[in-house]
Amino acid sequence: MIAEGGLAALWLAAALSLLQLFLGIAALRPGGAHLLRVVRPLAVAQGLLAALAFLILIWLFLRTDLSVQLVAANSHSAKPWLYKFAGAWGNHEGSMLLWVTVLAVAGAAVALLERRLRQDTLIATLAAQAAIALGFYAFLLMASNPFTRLSPVPVEGNGLNPLLQDPGLAFHPPTLYFGYVGISIAFSFAVGALVTRDVGPAFARAMRPWILAAWVFLTIGIVAGSYWAYYELGWGGWWFWDPVENASLMPWLAATALLHSVTVLATRDGLRAWTVMLAVVAFSMSMIGTFLVRSGILTSVHAFAVDPQRGAFILALLILYIGGALALFGLRIGTVKEGSQFDMVSREGALVANNLLLTVILGIVFFGTLYPLAVEAVTGEKLSVGPPYFNTAAGPVALVLVAIMGAGALLRWRSDRVKALGNRILIPVLVAALAFAALLVFAPDAGMLPLLGLALAPGVAAASVAPLWKRNLRRTPIFIYGMVIAHLGIAVSMAGMASESAFTKETLVAASPGQIAHVGDFSVRFDSVEPIAGPNWTAVEGRLTARRGENGREFQLRPQARMFSSPPTPTSEAAITTHWDGQLYVALGEEDEQGRWQVRLWWKPFVTLIWFGGIMVALGGLLSLVGRLRRERKIAPRTDAGTRADPEAVSA
């Protein structure tokens, strides 16, 4: 009965979202004002019902209720409880239910918490949110019902894809979904504001926390995904330009641009049409991401279901929403007034450049990701676009973007003098030039892109902290710290990427016991291989002893090759030790006829900076969010925030 309860909750939620859409539209028509108060509770009820359906699915997974088809196909009674729990969304139907739940709960949160938007804009926003949710409810109920029963009931389930049995990865999809869905809220805001012709600073300030929160989640999701690929796949790479990775990167790029343009709109009332456009683009990118990953057009660990019908359904939703939003945009954008103007040399100018370059990178990634699919659809020709394309095309643009990021934070709003900027940026430029010269002397073979990245990183780091210069640090608003930390994180991350690609050392050996291999300044002794067993896997585990230099302390390395029984899948667990200046990475291969084992050793200098920088970026976003919300609360009683307050103009 429990599963039927979940299905009923889902149907009810879908019905409520339909009602929410119609009442929202009716409320906005002349004479519909009395309906305004009904829409908010509807959105809350819809969110609660969707959440109930999802909780029921989790319950079914925790109990391993094999009479439910989805549980039988994706779970197993012998699985650790964490993966039973995470297994609820480690499959197509469950992840779509999670998606719609987050969407509905976020809509409920907007209905409950949003106090800054004009009443009619809020209702239009909730109606737009209901329209999006409705499409996904229809998708779930018609094409991907997670609560389908199975008869006869099998004795045991199939188990979860072992690649997904990793604590980090268990929480990777929800994190990304919070990001995706947060963007959908920004999109609904934009649609709402277009409908009621309310595009202005107050609208931007209302939208900003949502886009900031979404962006923080997306950032964390991408960083976590990258680290997972790095340690779980055993090939030592941290970014592959895989279409599935790009599916999360594209919305991030658009959201990053939106985040910055919304700031211009909120504080200086500029870039009105552009901001609305970016909200549409960002949501389109998250829809395209969903389409790529969930349609079966790609097969990977992320694409659980391969069913053309589902792909066509998501494609139809994609066309409906994006087409509808673009049509609305075309109809209404003429009525959006131009914002205030600014000089080219100003904070706004730099943010426009930032937006332009982010969009260009987005275009490059978009082209490279979809071009092979388009070519194959049209000509049947198989084409594979790999890292060389993306690195060559996006790398240089990214370097320019990062340089402008450093300079932009040093510019004043509205108008600034080139000479004044020159003075402020002198030290960062000198730092970068010195770094470049030093690198040319000590590491001339590093390759141009890594070299430029390594030289730029310290310069950008210097420019990032420069806004704190000569400030009273205790009275500096928190969101300034947020910006500083996020920008610093970009510099840190870039240093890590450049260092990893320039200085990684690799050794590949077929080792017999007692043999010593060298990588970087480490010497690694291969001792033995032992069989071991885990809760639902067996493995062979390599025992290696490493030391650094002549007299370094010895430490153990234990790479494994695991075999999961259900479903039968091998995975590799690399042994990674972290040192202050990098990571030693060891992967175990196969045994040959003479009893030698393949061992792959990497020394990756400062590779950890990549993810550490990513976490700083997310933390910076979080601080901005907290700082803005706190500041608004403080200002609200005095100036009735949301109408005219222009807080940053004073301090930033």
Added chain:
Amino acid sequence: MKRKNQRLILLGLAAVAVFGAILLAMSAMRDQAAFFYAPADVARKGLPLDRAVRIGGMVKGGSIQRQPDGLTIHFLVGDDTDATIPVRFTGITPELFRENSGVVAEGRFQPDGSFVASEILAKHDENYMPPRLGPQGQHRTDTLG
């Protein structure tokens, strides 16, 4: 500066940036995009000796030969035609690499028609598997109908 002028300059800059990016993308695409070759394509298109490419197909049953150094393997990649490509690879193969299973390799063709792989793409990259390859049921790689 007049509002009109500023808009024009902005528009111009945007156009330059976009145009530059397109040029960059096109040249990168032409020079560096690794084209995908199935064994049957080699006979049809000839050997691309001038650049790195990707090949894809099925590892022929019984074709994997381990070399005495313990690190190098030789194997044949086939598809649904009779054509095969002899491949040489030095390194650790990904978990999903086995006989009668799909494989995608990046590397260069040699003048004799053999292929030296610099990388066998790991399981994460199954999505590069060409659709409808090999006997039915081995790969669930349906595309949009």
